[in-house]
Amino acid sequence: MASLSEIVGCANEYLRVGEIGDWDNALNGLQIENSGRITKIGAAVDVSTRVLKRAAKKDVDLLIVHHGLFWPGLQPITHGLHRQLKIAFESDIALYSAHLPLDLHPIAGNNAQLATALGLRSTIPFLEEKGQRIGLKAKSSQSRDEIVRKLKKAVGGTVKAFNFGPTKANTIGIVTGAAGSEIYRIAQEKVDTFITGEAPHWAAVAAEELGINLLLGGHYATETFGVKALAAHLSKRFKVPWEFIDCPTGL
Numbered sequence: 001m002a003s004l005s006e007i008v009g010c011a012n013e014y015l016r017v018g019e020i021g022d023w024d025n026a027l028n029g030l031q032i033e034n035s036g037r038i039t040k041i042g043a044a045v046d047v048s049t050r051v052l053k054r055a056a057k058k059d060v061d062l063l064i065v066h067h068g069l070f071w072p073g074l075q076p077i078t079h080g081l082h083r084q085l086k087i088a089f090e091s092d093i094a095l096y097s098a099h100l101p102l103d104l105h106p107i108a109g110n111n112a113q114l115a116t117a118l119g120l121r122s123t124i125p126f127l128e129e130k131g132q133r134i135g136l137k138a139k140s141s142q143s144r145d146e147i148v149r150k151l152k153k154a155v156g157g158t159v160k161a162f163n164f165g166p167t168k169a170n171t172i173g174i175v176t177g178a179a180g181s182e183i184y185r186i187a188q189e190k191v192d193t194f195i196t197g198e199a200p201h202w203a204a205v206a207a208e209e210l211g212i213n214l215l216l217g218g219h220y221a222t223e224t225f226g227v228k229a230l231a232a233h234l235s236k237r238f239k240v241p242w243e244f245i246d247c248p249t250g251l
Contacts (some may be wrong), residue, residue: 001037001039001230001240002035002037002038002039002093002238002240003036003037003038003168004030004038004062005036006034006238007038007041007062007096007234007238008029008030008096009240010234010237011029011064011096011098011230011234012029014105014108014229014230014233015028015101015102015105015108015230017029017098017101017157018198019186020100020101020130020131020132021100021103021130021131022099022100022101022130023099024129025070025071025072025073026068026070026071026097026098026099026100027068027069027070027097028068028098028100028101029096029098030076030094030095030096030158031068031070031095031097031149032069032085032088032089032093032094032095033094034061034088034092034094035092036059036238037218038061038062038094038238039059039061039124039250040059040061040238040242040243040244040245041060041062041063041231041234041235041240041241041242041243042054042055042058042059042060042061042062042063042064042231042244042245043063043064043065043066043227043228043230043231043242043243043244043245044063044064044065044246044247045054045065045066045067045085045113045220045224045227045244045247045249046065046067046220046247046249047063047067047069048067048084048086048148048247049080049083049087049096050082050247051063051065051245052084052087052088052091052246054086054221054247055070055091055093055245056087056091056093056247057108057242058245060093060237060245061091061092061093061094061188062093062094062095062096062098062245063093063094063095063096063245064096064098064227064230064234065095065096065097065233066097066098066099066102066110066223066227067083067099068095068097068195068222069081069084069095069100069129071095071137074154080242081123083084086191087113089095091146093122093175095212098226098227100130100134101178101229102130102132102226102227103134103176103223103226104125104134104135105134105226106133106228107228107249108226108230109225109226110175110177110222110223110225110226110230111123111134111135111136111175111176111177112136113176113226113229114154114176114195114217114224114225114227114244115136115138116224117150117152117153117154117223117225118150118151118154118172118174118188118195119135119149120138120140120174122138122139122173123136123137123138123174124136124137124138126188126189127175127182127185128217129181131246132251135173135174135175135179136173136174136175137164137171137172137173137174137189137191138171138172139170139171140170140171140172141168141169142168143167143168143169144161144163144165144166144167144168144169144193144213145167147169147193147195147215148161148196148215149174151195151215151217152216152217153222154221155217155224156221157217157218157221157245158218159182159215159216159217160215160216161213161214161215161216162204162207162208162213162214162215162216163208163213164208164211164213164214165192165193165207165209165211165212166192166193166211166213166235169192169193169213170192170193171189171190171191171192171193172193172194172195172198173186173191173193173194173195174195175194175195175196176196176197176223177196177197177219177222177223178196178197178198178199178200178219179196179197179199180196180197180198180199180200180203180214181200182208183203183207183210183214184205185213187210188213191203191212192211192212192213193212193213193215194204194207194212194213194214194215195215195217195222196214196215196216196217196222196230197216197217197218197219197220197221197222197223197251198216198218198219198251199214199216204251218251219249219251220248220249220250220251221248224244225248227244228244
């Protein structure tokens, strides 16, 4: 049996939570405490009623998520928020959330894990946000078709490919989640093949004008990697089992 305080301390240090800037509503770190003992870790992309119910049924007492409870900002504890807190309190589930610290981590991060799945080496951080570089880019000699094939396998689903760049990639940029709106900044980094989760409509037009391959693997799907990697790391460190709770949003 592991203690909540030990696991949280380890996670905070591993992810450098206190050093990495983020949006205020991310509220990285421990968001809900429990009675203090941890016997099973759950990992999910988002916290929701559905996720918490599944976590309770699986006897999870520490839930690690990428998007925490407070993304909507200050709100009354009614309806969905009240329901989620009730489940967490009654089932003694602690909640730990990590957004940008988990995106940009060099080992467990969403970007690093996806880059590894795509066979990219010698990646370098790029695209500054909140005081740090949040994406990864790498030189590549892979064909565009090969990258798409690997991306489909990595995310376990479909990929929307806007093939307006070279058929053989020279520089690949990865920013998981919803970074499609950054496409003009991406182009300034000399990236010709940009991989992210989702994008606004106008980004597809911009990709054509810029001559960039824009590959969308899904917001949810591209952000499953980090919570899994963090849960696995903590599971090994504290010798407690972990399980991924898969609740896709469809985006």
